[in-house]
Amino acid sequence: MKVVVIGGSGLIGAKVVKQLRDGRHEVVAASPSSGVNTLTGEGLSAALAGAQVVVDVANSPSFEDQAVLNFFETSGRNLLAAEKAAGVRHHVALSVVGTDRLLSSGYFRAKLAQENLINASDIPHTIVRATQFFEFVGVVAHSAADGNTLRLPPALMQPIVSDDVQRRWPKLPWRRH
Numbered sequence: 001m002k003v004v005v006i007g008g009s010g011l012i013g014a015k016v017v018k019q020l021r022d023g024r025h026e027v028v029a030a031s032p033s034s035g036v037n038t039l040t041g042e043g044l045s046a047a048l049a050g051a052q053v054v055v056d057v058a059n060s061p062s063f064e065d066q067a068v069l070n071f072f073e074t075s076g077r078n079l080l081a082a083e084k085a086a087g088v089r090h091h092v093a094l095s096v097v098g099t100d101r102l103l104s105s106g107y108f109r110a111k112l113a114q115e116n117l118i119n120a121s122d123i124p125h126t127i128v129r130a131t132q133f134f135e136f137v138g139v140v141a142h143s144a145a146d147g148n149t150l151r152l153p154p155a156l157m158q159p160i161v162s163d164d165v166q167r168r169w170p171k172l173p174w175r176r177h
Contacts, residue, residue, distance in 0.1 A: 002026040004051045006079060007058030009033055012094060016055055031058070038075035041082065048086035054079065056093040065106025072114040080121045091125040093118055099129065 003020050007013040008029025017029045028047050030036035036043040038058060056079060060071035083091060095111050102108040118125050144151050
């Protein structure tokens with residue numbers, strides 16, 4: 001089975017690619033560095049040719065409210081249109097636990113917009129929601145620092161190690177949810 005992993009060179013993507021290859025699937029690790037750009041559409045049709053499944057674990061390069069929304073909406077529309085044209089049978093996307101409850105965050109609004117695009121498509125799909133990755137806790141803390149003061153939001157957080165997300169990734173074949 002041919003599977004295209006969008007964001008296939010990233011933290012989760014590289015692990016998903018390895019898991020799928022270990023399962024003897026034909027895998028394309030798609031990312032801008034491999035010539036596949038979901039924002040511009042560059043390389044999408046060639047990468048998706050003959051693919052049965054697309055796994056989208058790409059993330060926005062910017063977390064500024066409008067930029068992240070533009071990334072997930074534009075990328076999502078381009079990817080879903082290319083999947084439909086290629087006859088992809090299943091779309092899997094990584095999202096975040098609590099996306100629909102933390103809409104004061106521009107990032108969560110953008111992830112919800114991505115989920116809504118996927119849900120509105122006629123491509124069978126699975127949305128996997130995970131908590132914040134433990135590997136990013138330092139980045140989150142650093143971004144909340146103001147000199148020697150650390151300002152943290154009142155939200156509770158239970159990080160997960162990215163290896164645990166990859167180990168619990170849905171097994172092929174996926175069913176519509």
